[in-house]
Amino acid sequence: MTDLNELQEKINYPKTFDCVQCGYCLPACPTYETMQTETHSPRGRINLVKMLGEGKIGVEDIQEPIEKCLGCRACETACPSNVEYGQILEGAKQVIEEQKKQGKVKQQVEKALFNHMFPSRKWMDAAGHLTWLYQKSGLQTLAQLTDLTKIAPLQLGTFEKVLPKAASPTERKATPSFLPAKGKRLARVGFMSGCIMDSLFHSTNQRTIELLSIAGAEVVLPKNQTCCGALHAHSGKREAARQLAQRNIQAFEEAEVDYVVNNAGGCGAMLAEYDHLFEGEPSWDARAKVFVEKSIDVSALLHQLNYLEFTREIDEVVTYQPSCHMLHVQKVLQEPVELLSKIPGLEYREMNKKDRCCGSAGIYNVVHYEDSMSILNNKMANMKQTQAAAVITTNPGCLLQMKLGIQRAGLQDKVRVVHLVDLLMEAAPQPGKTPLN
Amino acid sequence: MANEWITELRVLIDDGRLLTSPADCYSYSFDGSFGSYLPEAVVQAQSTEEVSNVLKLANQRNIPVYPRGQGTSMSGGPLPVKGGIVLDVSQWNERLDIYPEDMVAVVSPGVITSDIHEKANEHELMYPPDPSSSHVSTIAGNLAENSGGPRGLKYGVTKDYVIGLEVVTPEGNIIRTGGRTIKNVTGYDLTKLIIGSEGMLGVITEATLKLIPKPASVRTLMVTFDTLVEAGGAISELLTSNIFPSKMELMDQASLQAVEQYSAAGLPTDVEALILIELDGHPLALEEEIQQTVTLCRQLGARDISVPEKPEEAKKLWEARKQVSPAIVQWKPTKVAEDITVPRSKIPDMCERLIDIRKRYQLHLVVFGHAGDGNLHPNIICDKRDHEEMQRVEQAVEEIFQSAVQLGGTLSGEHGIGTMKSPFMEMELGQTGIDMMKRIKQAWDPKDILNPGKMFPEPGQKLVLRDD
Ligand SMILES: Cc1cc2nc3c(=O)[nH]c(=O)nc-3n(C[C@H](O)[C@H](O)[C@H](O)COP(=O)(O)OP(=O)(O)OC[C@H]3O[C@@H](n4cnc5c(N)ncnc54)[C@H](O)[C@@H]3O)c2cc1C
Ligand code: SF4
Ligand code: SF4
Numbered sequence: 087m088t089d090l091n092e093l094q095e096k097i098n099y100p101k102t103f104d105c106v107q108c109g110y111c112l113p114a115c116p117t118y119e120t121m122q123t124e125t126h127s128p129r130g131r132i133n134l135v136k137m138l139g140e141g142k143i144g145v146e147d148i149q150e151p152i153e154k155c156l157g158c159r160a161c162e163t164a165c166p167s168n169v170e171y172g173q174i175l176e177g178a179k180q181v182i183e184e185q186k187k188q189g190k191v192k193q194q195v196e197k198a199l200f201n202h203m204f205p206s207r208k209w210m211d212a213a214g215h216l217t218w219l220y221q222k223s224g225l226q227t228l229a230q231l232t233d234l235t236k237i238a239p240l241q242l243g244t245f246e247k248v249l250p251k252a253a254s255p256t257e258r259k260a261t262p263s264f265l266p267a268k269g270k271r272l273a274r275v276g277f278m279s280g281c282i283m284d285s286l287f288h289s290t291n292q293r294t295i296e297l298l299s300i301a302g303a304e305v306v307l308p309k310n311q312t313c314c315g316a317l318h319a320h321s322g323k324r325e326a327a328r329q330l331a332q333r334n335i336q337a338f339e340e341a342e343v344d345y346v347v348n349n350a351g352g353c354g355a356m357l358a359e360y361d362h363l364f365e366g367e368p369s370w371d372a373r374a375k376v377f378v379e380k381s382i383d384v385s386a387l388l389h390q391l392n393y394l395e396f397t398r399e400i401d402e403v404v405t406y407q408p409s410c411h412m413l414h415v416q417k418v419l420q421e422p423v424e425l426l427s428k429i430p431g432l433e434y435r436e437m438n439k440k441d442r443c444c445g446s447a448g449i450y451n452v453v454h455y456e457d458s459m460s461i462l463n464n465k466m467a468n469m470k471q472t473q474a475a476a477v478i479t480t481n482p483g484c485l486l487q488m489k490l491g492i493q494r495a496g497l498q499d500k501v502r503v504v505h506l507v508d509l510l511m512e513a514a515p516q517p518g519k520t521p522l523n
Numbered sequence: 524m525a526n527e528w529i530t531e532l533r534v535l536i537d538d539g540r541l542l543t544s545p546a547d548c549y550s551y552s553f554d555g556s557f558g559s560y561l562p563e564a565v566v567q568a569q570s571t572e573e574v575s576n577v578l579k580l581a582n583q584r585n586i587p588v589y590p591r592g593q594g595t596s597m598s599g600g601p602l603p604v605k606g607g608i609v610l611d612v613s614q615w616n617e618r619l620d621i622y623p624e625d626m627v628a629v630v631s632p633g634v635i636t637s638d639i640h641e642k643a644n645e646h647e648l649m650y651p652p653d654p655s656s657s658h659v660s661t662i663a664g665n666l667a668e669n670s671g672g673p674r675g676l677k678y679g680v681t682k683d684y685v686i687g688l689e690v691v692t693p694e695g696n697i698i699r700t701g702g703r704t705i706k707n708v709t710g711y712d713l714t715k716l717i718i719g720s721e722g723m724l725g726v727i728t729e730a731t732l733k734l735i736p737k738p739a740s741v742r743t744l745m746v747t748f749d750t751l752v753e754a755g756g757a758i759s760e761l762l763t764s765n766i767f768p769s770k771m772e773l774m775d776q777a778s779l780q781a782v783e784q785y786s787a788a789g790l791p792t793d794v795e796a797l798i799l800i801e802l803d804g805h806p807l808a809l810e811e812e813i814q815q816t817v818t819l820c821r822q823l824g825a826r827d828i829s830v831p832e833k834p835e836e837a838k839k840l841w842e843a844r845k846q847v848s849p850a851i852v853q854w855k856p857t858k859v860a861e862d863i864t865v866p867r868s869k870i871p872d873m874c875e876r877l878i879d880i881r882k883r884y885q886l887h888l889v890v891f892g893h894a895g896d897g898n899l900h901p902n903i904i905c906d907k908r909d910h911e912e913m914q915r916v917e918q919a920v921e922e923i924f925q926s927a928v929q930l931g932g933t934l935s936g937e938h939g940i941g942t943m944k945s946p947f948m949e950m951e952l953g954q955t956g957i958d959m960m961k962r963i964k965q966a967w968d969p970k971d972i973l974n975p976g977k978m979f980p981e982p983g984q985k986l987v988l989r990d991d
Binding site for chain 2: 103104106107108109110112113122123124125127130133134137142143147148150151165166167168
């Protein structure tokens with residue numbers, strides 16, 4: 087019995103009671119749409135976790151449905167009963183992870199990383215910097231995270247095509263740790279550089295810092311910051327995530343900033359929920375809450391500062407693919423679109439079902455390639471309808487996935503995929519003359 | 524041997540659409556109401572032939588078969604209370620054809636109700652039945668439960684819009700009822716018999732639905748009242764005043780608070796009751812009717828009246844109304860949802876009785892619903908882990924039903940009987956009434972294969988809302 091109690095606590099069993107099984111979340115769920123069974127729906131998954139808590143089924147029974155969940159959290163936005171699906175999901179993942187640890191999977195995966203990843207030149211490039219990632223984030227776990235045994239070499243080839251060139255450690259070292267505001271100084275912000283963003287999208291990071299400084303922010307990059315811990319938390323490694331969170335909280339406290347800014351929807355969502363990691367630890371919980379308050383996506387801050395003016399026309403039709411975690415967790419909805427509307431010449435066309443996941447979902451597209459591609463196909467059908475020449479994204483995972491979609495559709499010569507920040511920089515931003523606040 | 528018939532099923536159904544793993548079976552063990560019952564297999568049907576074959580096998584082997592749409596039933600309709608097969612039609616949505624010249628739609632069973640709304644709208648037509656769950660529920664579920672919705676007030680319910688069906692009988696034969704014409708008196712009206720039969724008399728595999736022209740113009744009014752009983756009185760009065768609203772929905776204070784917490788739609792939370800009214804028709808006539816309604820509401824003691832100018836504002840209010848039912852579990856996790864209906868003149872009396880029941884049993888009883896047609900949704904918000912409280916809930920539910928029947932009303936206006944209300948059938952229908960229904964069931968389904976354990980109470984069956 088005590089075993090069951092312990093399990094119930096881990097999986098947030100009481101939270102499953104908040105679900106009244108109304109089904110309102112079904113139309114919002116991308117995996118319900120593509121996999122077509124209740125088992126792969128939010129309502130179904132919540133019920134399975136509840137059944138696990140009651141000892142009616144085992145961890146092995148929930149593993150597949152839970153692992154096939156994108157964690158996009160569209161179901162939370164759709165749910166009128168405020169079911170905290172994200173927490174139920176992470177609890178379930180933690181339990182699955184613990185059970186896996188008892189098996190041999192862990193060592194095998196590490197081996198697979200070397201066998202599959204390193205033979206590829208480009209992956210090597212990226213992976214070369216993994217050593218750095220490793221140190222920076224304590225991401226020894228990256229290997230376990232990706233469960234690489236499941237990756238066929240063929241698919242690696244597919245991803246290779248869309249992978250940008252990683253920045254070298256020297257390039258990264260050149261990043262300043264402080265940049266004053268270009269015009270008026272409206273705020274002091276700390277920039278969360280993120281590990282994937284900082285290696286594979288290093289130039290976007292550079293531009294983010296510059297854009298912030300043009301927008302009236304004095305930017306600090308605390309040296310001791312580390313990986314946000316999102317990949318860890320989403321794959322059931324709660325303790326590792328907790329430790330990373332502590333380091334970040336500390337680092338940004340020391341930097342004495344008004345805001346903690348990020349430019350990756352997935353990281354931002356993690357930062358916005360740091361307090362969930364410290365339930366029952368009053369002193370950390372309080373510090374985490376302060377951090378959460380300060381944490382903000384770059385688009386939301388730019389919108390709030392309202393100090394940018396764009397001086398170059400961009401004659402292009404664009405559409406926007408929101409990052410799920412930015413939308414459903416950080417609830418940043420309109421700000422990116424409003425920023426786009428300020429660029430002279432630009433035409434924004436809304437994509438049908440834009441708030442539906444593209445299937446990237448962290449490392450989902452690598453681990454569950456086929457499922458991810460079914461979801462991507464639906465997304466591309468809607469994307470094509472807009473006839474846009476550029477897809478704007480706000481998260482590295484989404485960016486790569488959309489690139490992949492475009493490649494698969496043979497549209498690589500017609501459509502580009504751009505991070506919002508990069509597009510804003512193309513429009514030659516200047517400090518405004520009349521800041522509102 | 525259970526396994527034997529599953530092996531036989533495998534011959535009939537493609538691999539990916541015959542589900543038997545524990546995770547899958549548990550995922551089809553519940554609906555939007557109460558309780559969980561484990562089936563042994565789930566079949567995701569895609570054709571009439573498949574349904575027919577499954578039912579023939581089930582008859583041979585004596586296996587219960589439970590049709591299921593999206594499992595949003597509030598009465599236990601699709602629950603596999605006796606195990607066997609869940610027959611899922613929710614993924615069977617290949618056909619949704621509108622024929623503007625005949626003003627009909629022909630649909631597969633798994634088509635989502637709101638998709639019919641949208642498609643009809645493209646042709647300037649309307650399919651009126653609009654349950655609050657219409658963006659989730661299937662047309663088959665709507666047909667089997669004879670679902671209603673806000674528009675029931677002026678336009679009627681699902682049964683008023685069905686002119687033809689394709690049905691697989693419980694023994695596995697395929698029949699067609701009705702047709703494509705508005706009038707049809709050839710033989711007994713089996714179409715109407717199947718509608719509302721809760722999946723006990725046949726599996727619906729296709730439906731022909733009647734469409735009507737879309738109203739030229741639609742406007743919404745939001746009216747608040749200081750007390751629930753006043754609001755109930757106003758509803759009764761408005762309905763006899765020569766104005767014919769298309770919708771008239773009631774929300775009490777607790778519903779308003781719950782919805783606001785979810786979506787901040789701008790509903791007031793400091794009033795005891797709110798009525799949302801929709802009027803439709805020609806724009807000029809509409810202008811006048813709105814004025815009339817406003818004047819009348821003033822006379823009836825309304826506190827505030829607002830008439831949103833923009834369609835988006837009105838849409839937001841109606842969206843909020845759709846969220847009430849799931850949103851009201853903010854206080855406690857369990858919801859016991861009833862949908863008694865009383866004659867329109869008795870709405871204020873029913874409101875009074877509900878308030879009395881709430882006080883006497885000390886329960887969190889929330890009231891909202893399609894009040895314009897007398898269909899109230901008293902919902903009790905409770906915690907099913909609290910046995911003492913659940914006992915009070917059971918008593919309160921019984922009293923709610925008694926009150927409704929005493930006032931000349933009915934147990935259920937639209938959610939159906941299923942497992943949740945079967946113990947109270949006799950209260951309303953009497954023994955002979957039930958017996959005549961049972962005879963129909965026996966004639967259609969001699970082996971009791973299709974959705975057994977529903978609607979008719981087992982001897983001595985009582986409403987139990989407590990887990991063991
Ligand atoms: C939040 C919420 C709000 C709701 N609001 C309303 C409302 O405003 N008005 C209203 O009337 N109802 C309402 N309902 C109840 C419910 O949505 C309806 O009863 C709906 O019609 C059920 O559709 P479904 O597809 O979910 O069917 P299910 O719940 O899966 O099944 C319902 C019944 O239909 C039978 N069935 C399913 N498919 C077939 C078939 N092919 N052939 C024969 N029988 C079949 C099942 O056996 C079962 O008895 C609401 C429910 C919820 C959760
Ligand atoms: S998660 Fe929310 S929306 Fe989905 S079934 Fe449960 S209560 Fe309804
Ligand atoms: S998180 Fe996304 S994929 Fe997972 S259940 Fe919710 S909506 Fe579906």
